[in-house]
Amino acid sequence: MKTLQDLLSLPRFSDLVVLSTHKNLNQPVESAEITETPDVANFIPKHTIILTTAMNYRGHQMDLKKMIDELKDHEAAALGVKTGRFIEDIDPEILEYASKVDLPIIKIPNTQPLGELLHQILSYLWDDKTQQMTYAFDIQNRFSDLLMHDVSNARFIAEFGKIINVPIILLSPWRNVIAHSRHFSEGGKPASYYVNQLTFEDFQKTEREQTSFLIEDINQKTIQMTSYPIKVNHYFPFYLMILTPENIPYPISEFAIDQAILVLTLMLYKNQEVQKSFEHLQTDFYSQLLDAKTSQVPRNWLDLGKNYQLVSSQSYQMAIAYCVSSEETQHHMRYQKEEGQVVANWLTEQLPLKQKDVAIFKLRNTNNILLLFQTPNENIDTILEELSNKLQQTLPITLRFAFGGVYDTVNGIGDSYLEALAALESTKALLYPPVIQHYQQTGLSGLFDKINPKDVRYFCEKTLQNLAYPTDPSMIELRKTLKYFLAYNCEITKTANVLFLHRNTIKYRIKQCEELLGLSVQTPESSLTLRVALELSDSSD
Template identity: 25%
Template sequence: MKLIELLNDKKFNYFVVMNEEADLDKEITTVESTETPDVYSYIGDNALIITTAMYYADKQEELILLIENLSEKNCCGLAIKVERFLKVLDNSVIERANELKFPILLIPAHKTLGEVYQDVLMHIWQDTNDELIFALNSQKVFSNMLLQDQNLRGILMTLSNILKVETALIDPFGNIEYSSSNFARAFDKNNIRSLASKIPSDVKYYSDTLENIKEEKFNVGVYTMKLTAHYPYYLLLLNTERLSYPVSSFIIDQALFSIAFTTTRELNIEYHKLEKKESLFLNLIKLCSREDEEQILEFVHSNKMDYFTSGRTIILYFPDFSKLFPSHLQIIGYTLIYNWLAKKFEKLEHYNLYPLRNEKMYIVQTSEKNISKIIDILNKNVEVLKKVLEIDINIAIGAEFHSYNFQYQSYTEALKAVEHGTENVDFQHIKISRPQDFKSLFSHINSYELTFFAQSILGDLYEADSKNYADYRDTLRKWLMNKTDVSKTAREMYIHRNTVIYRLERCKEILNSDLNDPDELFNLEIALNLLEM
C-alpha cells in the first residue's frame, strides 16, 4: 500500500501533510511509535514513524538530522503530534524535508499516539489480508487457465485485467508475440526492439521509458523470462506507476510461470506441426529426382504449394547446433528460428520455407527475382540470430536452374555448397555453389575406378604408348570436342583434313567401332579426358 492511499482514506483525514514536495507514493508496510532519537538504527524499510518529538522540542536542528537518517533508511514518513512538546515546525525542517521529498505529517492534539498507531496498523493488516486474498484468487485463475490449455493471448489479457495496465509478450528477437488491447499498434516495432536490446541478460526486472508513435513517453517495467535457461522472453507492463492495489509480486510470479509454461508448450506443438511441411518437401524432392513432370504438378496442386519452374535453393544451417544444446532446447530454438524466418519473409511472393529438423537446416526455395531480397534480409539480421542463439549461422546458395524439377537440382547444388561452396567475398557466412569443371566432377572418385573405366572404354587405344597412338587419341578427343566436325578439328590441330580422317579410321579399327553411337562417343570423350587428368 502507498502512503497516499492511506491518507485518502476518510479515517485518516486528520493527518496534515506539512511539506509540498513530499513523495506520497512511498510504500507503507508498518508503523512504529517511538520517542527514541536513534530510531533509524533499528527500524525496517517502509515504516511510518509516529512521535510527539519531545526530544526535539528545543533543538529542531537535530530533527533535520533525524529526517535525513530516516530518508536514507527508506522510511515512508514522519508523523508528529503537535502542541504538546513541539508547538510549531521550523521552516528549516520543512525546507530540508522538501529537498529530500520526505513526508512530514502532523497529528492533531486531540488524537493520542495509541489511537493513531492502532488505526494505521489495523488498516495495513487489512490491506495485507486483502492483498493475500487477491493474490490467492489470481493464482486460482492462472492455474485454471493452465488446466484448460488457455493460449498466451488469453493469459496476457487476464493479467492486463487484473493489473489494470497494458501488457505485452516480447520474443527473444524483440518482436511483439502477443499483447493486450491496441499495444502493438500504438508502439513502433523498432522502439520495442531497442528496449529489448538494452535489457541486461542477468537481471530479472528492468525499468525504463518507452515512446509511442505519437512521441508520448510511458513508464514500463520488463520482466525477463528465460525458457530453460536460454532464449529470453520479456513480459512488458505499461504505466507501472498506475498499478492497482492490492497487488503483490506473487501475482507477477504466477503470471510469469503461466506464460513460460504455455510458451514452451506452444513452441513444442509448433515444432511437431512442422513435420507435415517437412514431409511435403522431402516428397517433392523425391518426385523431382524422377523427372516426371506430370506427377510433380499433380503433387504440387493437390497440396496447394507455391510452384515455379526456375529458381534457387538457399540452405540455412548451424554447424554446432546439436553440440551446444540438449534436445529439449533444440526444439525451442529450432522453432523460434523458423517462426522468425517466416515473419521476415512474409511480404515476399514466390518462395517456400521448409524445415529439415534432424539436420537443423532451413530450406528456402524461391524464384530468381527474390534472391537478392532474401540475401539482403539475411545479411541484415544474421548478427541478431547469432546474438540471441550464441551460435554460428551459415548460408549456402545453390545454382540457378530453369526446369520443372529445379527444386531437386538446386537443392542438390546447395547441399554441395554446404561442404564445398565458394565463400562470398563480401559476406563470409555465405557459400555459393561453384560451377563444376570436368576435373572437379571426378575429384571424389577413387583413382583406381577412374583408370578401370578409361581402360575398359579405350581398350588397346589406352595401352599403346607409341607416338602414333598418342596422335590418334589426341585427334579423337579434339574431334569429339568439336562435335565430330573434321574440318574444324584439322584447323585447330594445324594438320591436313585427310590426316584427321586417316587417324579416325585407325581409331575405328583399334576400337572395332564405326563411331556412330552417341552413348559410345560420350563415354569415349569422358575416358579421353580422364587420361589428361
C-alpha cells in the same frame, strides 16, 4: 496501495495530527516500525512509518534534522513522534525543516500506546496486502483457465489488458509485435510506434530484468513504459510491455502482474512444445525424402508431403540456413540450439512473405535450417541477403545460406541437399563466409564435351563397372557413398557425417566398392580416374 492520506482519514487514527506542512499526503505506506535508534533509516524498507518517543533527542531536538534527512533519503513515509513523555512539544524549527524536505511529522498523543498504534497500523496495511494477494490469485486462476482452453496469444493479451486497464504489448524474441491490448485499436498510433522508440540497449537491459523507460505518446508527452522479459528460452526471451503502469487501478499489485506473467510464460512454452511436436513429424518426413533414392519402396511423396508444404513443381532446390558462431558462442551448445530455433521461427514468419512455395524445416541433431525452394525466383539471393541484414540489425545473429543445385523431380531433392552440404563445407575455411554460397561443380565433364558419347559411356562402364549407371538400390547406395568419399578426400568421418551414417558403414561400403572394382580407391591415380568417371556418368545419365 494505501497512502498516508488513506491511513490518516480513518476514524481509528483521528488522534494523529500532521504538524508539518505538505502539498499532499499521497506517499505510499507499506509498513510501520517502533524504534529509538537514531540510524534506523539504514535498516527499514521503503514507505515505512517510523514511530518513536524521541527519547534520544530530549534536550537537543536539532539533532532530529539528521534523522529526518536519512529517513527522506530512504523514502520513509513519515515520522511519528509521541509527545508528553520525553519531548513535550516538537520544536517549530524542526517542523519547518521537515516541511522543507517534505517528510511528514505526525504528533502522537501521550495517551496512545505505541505498541497498540503499531498493531492497528499493521492490521490495516496487512488487510490491504491480503486483498492484493487474493486478487492476484484470482487473476492467476482466471488466466490458468485461459491456458487450459488453448486461447491464442492475442486473446490472452486482450484479457490481460482489460483487467489492468492500461495498454500492453507482447513482442517476439526478434521484437515484432505478436499481440496487443484493445487500446491500440481505438485510433491513434499502432503498438509498433511505441516499441520502435526503444533502442538495442533498452532490449538488452530488459533481457536481464524488469526495466522502465520514458517514451513519448502520440502527443509527444513523456510517459512511462515498463518492460518484462518472458523467458520461455534462456537467451532469446519474449517481451511484455506495459504503458503508463502508474495508472493500473487498485487492488492490482506487482504480485498480480507477476502471476499473469507466470501463466503467460507457461502458455508460450506450451505453444512452443506443440509446435515442436509438429516439427518432429515434419523432420521425419523430410529425412525420408532426402534419402529417397536409396528407398526400395516407391512412395507418393507429393501426396504424403501436402501437410509439410511440399508441392508439385519442375524446380526443386535445397538451401541450408546456418548461423555463424562468434568466439563466445562457438562452443556453447545450448545457445546454438536456441539460436537455431529462433532463426527457424523467424524464417517461417518472414520468408513466405517474399518467396512462394518454400518449405522450412530442421533435421534432427543439427541446428541448421533447411529451405526447400519450389518456385524459381531470380531475386532469391537478394531476398535472403536483405533478410540476413534485417535479422542482424535486431539480434546478434549472423545468418548465412548454402545452396545446392536445381532438380526437376522430387527424387532430386536429396542430391540438392548433399550439394548444399558440400557448399556449406566449402565455407568453413573462410573467415568471413559470403551471405550466399552456391554449390560449384567440379567442371571435369566440360573437358569431354567434344568426345563421342559412346566413348564416354564405354570409359564410364569400364572404370566403374556396375556402379556406372546403376538401377539396383544397393548399387545406387554404393555409388553415392563412393562419390562423396572421394569428394571429401577419402575422409571417413566427414563422409559419414554428410550421409548420416556410421563410420563403420562407410568403411564397409568402400571395401565393397574396392572388391567390385578390383582396385584401391584411395591411390592418387585411381581416385582421379574414378572421380572423372563418376562426373561423366552423372552428366550422361
